[in-house]
Amino acid sequence: MNIINIGILAHVDAGKTTLTESLLYTSGAIMEPGSVDKGTTRTDSMALERQRKITIQAAVTSFRWKGYKVNLVDTPGHMDFLTEVHRSLSVLDGAILVVSAKDGVQAQTRVLFHALRKMKIPTIIFINKIDQSGVVLEQTYQNIREKLTEDMMVMLERKLRMNFRLGYWEIAFYHTKPLSCVPKDMRMC
Secondary structure: OEEEEEEEEEOOOOOHHHHHHHHHHHHOOOOOOOOOOOOOOOOOOOHHHHHHOOOOOOEEEEEEEOOEEEEEEEOOOOHHHHHHHHHHHOOOOEEEEEEEOOOOOOHHHHHHHHHHHHOOOOEEEEEEOOOOOOOOHHHHHHHHHHHOOOOEEEEEOOOOOOOOOOOOEEEEEEOOOOHHHOOHHHOOO
16 A cells, blocks of 8 residues: 655644544545544644644544545644654655734744745645635735745635635645656546
8 A cells, every 4th residue: 555644734723633533534534623622633632732822743544536545634823843843854855834814924833834935845734714804815815925935936815614614725836846756546637
């Protein structure tokens, strides 16, 4: 069986764990997405994580997709647990760097992106929380271009509404390797 390890990284409160739940739900691995606020997520299993509503230690959960086992590594977003995130990077085949459209690129986001670039880990920049008031996507794109990289392209420029309450998402893409390194049966284009 082919295995792909994908890390979910971001600054605190960007929506990493909620995205992890959404991916599990969309893949059919779970029947109902968990909630950080209710303490029902698959990856925040420690009592302190559920109490404080933050991820403290990296956790792995999996789903199957087109003959692949996809391991999702949900990492902490709080700066105090950055060492935990760095320990996870060596096992990743790719990463999803979550950016809150409302908060934009934070100091933690820059630290994470630098580490991903240094290790040449292919990265999708996932723009979350685009449905919050005051969000202007073009400003978010510019913020990413100025603070992270000019080497990005917008993959999806429309709002997605899931059939459960997780909000709207936007996806941008930063790549360190050519598309040819992605297995053909896993490509969407």
